[in-house]
Amino acid sequence: MNSEIDTLLPQVRQPSRYGGNELHVVKKEWDSVALRMVLAFPDLYELGMSHQGLQILYHIVNARENLVAERVYTPDRDLEELLRAHHLPLFSLESQRPVADFDILGITLPYELCYTNILTILELAGLPFRSADRTAAHPLVIGGGPCAFHPEPVADFFDAILLGDGEEAVLEICEAVRAAKESGEGRQAVLERLSRIEGVYVPSFFEPRYDDGGKFLGMRTLSGNGLVRRRILADLEGASIEQPPLVPLTRIVHDRLGLEIARGCTRGCRFCQAGMIYRPVRERTP
Ligand code: SF4
Known part of the structure; x- marks a missing residue:
């Protein structure tokens, strides 16, 4: 696939968006890790690279020897059209692997205006939109970020959604999925593992109720204890401020x-x- 992508990139504006060659980028051998995650920001590279949260999670996951986190952003229209025309799947920046090859697709929910880009990412990756239509052959699609606090408009597209701070939870999620993968557990068992992690909301374990006018009335619990508490990182000291920042090779919004x-x-x-x-x-502490 790499050579096919290499022939497409010279045809798009700003191919440096897709090269994955920034300063401090992390690249690991595909077969050297037990679990592979791709972190997606559902907007253009210039916006996504300005987002601190994705970089924090990127470095936390990559600091673990047995895990890898790569990145993907919504491609601009020129690359999107080329991918569709050549029947090529959306790929990660670091290894240029298809997004569908990863164990977890973690999607940031930064603002509602990018929700259609989430569908673009899923479609270009070749993944069914709805969680109910995906199987164990697909990556787990997990959301997080500011809009995770009002997730229902997009809940059907996600297998799980993290409410709150991700620094600790991302490693617990990776460990749960890795353990489930190692023991050959099915999708439902993985979701049950995830639902036991503080802050994780599994939409398929709940049923939202609405009145005739579409007003939200509440949730009915279908599985689990019916309680999701926001994850809070008690102390910022020691969090990943020491990590070297990814330095882009092109101008980004927050340059x-x-x-x-x-x-x-x-x-x-x-x-x-x-x-x-x-x-x-x-x-x-200053
Ligand atoms: S709470 Fe008020 S002061 Fe603080 S960031 Fe929001 S708008 Fe600004």
């Missing part, structure tokens, strides 16, 4: 070094999503 010195906001404006979902305020 600067981002350092997370605090999470949350002391002001608590009621209209502000960030002020609410990142509570409590946590700061690093």
Whole structure:
């Protein structure tokens, strides 16, 4: 597949978006790890590379010798059209492997306007849109990020969704999937493992209820204990600030070094999503 991609990239604008050759990029031998994850940001490279959360998870997973995290962003229209015309699947940046070859496809939910890009990623990857239509042959599709706090509009597309901070949970999710893979467990057993991780919402274990006008009434529990608590990283000290940042070879939207010195906001404006979902305020020692 690599040679086919190499022939396509000179035909698109800014092929450096898709090369996976940034400074501090992590590349591992495909067969040297027990579990492979591809982290997707459902928007263009220039926006996705400006997102701190994906880079934090990227380095946390790659710090584990037996795990690998690669990246994928929504391709621009020119590459999307070429992939469709040549019947090529969406590929990860680092190894240029098809997204469908990974064990986990982790999709950030940063804002609602990119929801259609989630479907573009799934379609280009050759994955059925709905969780109910996917099988053990497909990667687990797991969401997270700010919009995970109101997940129902996209819940049917995800096998699981993480509510809250991902630093600790991402490793627990990887370990659960790795253990299930090693013991040959089926998809339902994997989902049950995931549902026991604090912060993980498995949509197929719940049934949303609406009134005749479409107003949300609540959830009916189909499986599990029916309770999902937001995952909170108690202390930012020691989190992945020391990791070397990925430095792109093209200009991105936030073309600067981002350092997370605090999470949350002391002001608590009621209209502000960030002020609410990142509570409590946590700061690093200067
Ligand atoms: S709008 Fe949000 S981030 Fe800004 S001060 Fe208010 S709570 Fe903080």
